Amino acid sequence: MAVILTTPRSFAGCKKALELLQQAGHEVRVQKPEKPYAAKELCSVIQGVDAIIAGLDEINSEVIQAGSPTLKIIARNGAGYNNVDIEAARRHNVVVTVTPGANSIAVCELAFALMIGLSRKIHVMDAYIRDGQWTRVPGVELFGKTVGVIGTGAIGSELIKRCVAFGMKVLAYDLYPNQGLIDNYGVKYTELEQIYQESDYLSLHLPSSAQTQGMINADVISRMKKGACLINTARGDLIDENALFAALESGHLGGAGLDAFVHEPFTDERFFKLSNVIMTPHSGSYTAESVERTLVAAAEEVLRVLSNQKPLHAVG
Secondary structure: OOEEEEOOHHHHHOHHHHHHHHHOOOEEEEOOOOOOOOHHHHHOOOOOOOEEEEOOOOEOHHHHHHHOOOOOEEEEOOOOOOOEOHHHHHHOOOEEEOOOOOOHHHHHHHHHHHHHHHHHOHHHHHHHHHOOOOOOOOOOOOOOOEEEEEOOOHHHHHHHHHHHHOOOEEEEEOOOOOHHHHHHHOOEEOOHHHHHHHOOEEEEOOOOOOOOOOOEOHHHHHHOOOOOEEEEOOOHHHEOHHHHHHHHHHOOOOEEEEOOOOOOOOOOHHHHOOOOEEEOOOOOOOOHHHHHHHHHHHHHHHHHHHOOOOOOOEEO
């Protein structure tokens, strides 16, 4: 019997994932933190654990050291792993896995919802009604507009399909272009500069890395089409938030739909006063269907590693 620690709050409500682990004969320690664990907090609960199904917790070298020598796998409940010290995991022979594609529908639908919300100013009119005002605000249609999609993996690809269905023109950038998107959806892969200059909506679907951090900065924003809207359901540090605020306040950018921020919870009150911003609390993958798919996938990776099988989606 192995001891498995789970930190995503959603795990407690996922009967299927819990039963998978328990039926294999393992002890499951379900945590329900109010927010992702900081490293110091996680160190106090990870000792003697064989596996952890982790959310957005800070898993640095100290955490991995605290889990040694029993810790065998860190199964990320999602596709990103920038909060995990991959080098430290490698040094301690700890496998790190992710669940790519499990939440792609949920995240892409939120990105699309943010585009629609900004285009029709739904949040603005909702606020008017709640304030006792019957005020209509003119919006714009997505039909005929150009959307730039940076990163055409599982999430970006699904977003493109929906944009095409709404009659939008798609410009895309990816190191590995998807020929199926070109053949079946008329996607044009091009350089970032053309995307910045021509996109009415720009949606980011990239991991956080040394190459992508701060890629949407003041210089890039200055070259974006006036009135364009920026959508980020990926990682907060892709955007220079000070530059974004300045562009939104000045009106150079027409709006922003943000589900990811540099520091979370997000507390920058400057943004709270802007009517051209829609913000959600890093909830792109938070649908009932996505939660179950992702947690089950993470649990299955844990079972593979604990039974000495090769995981499907190891990183590092």
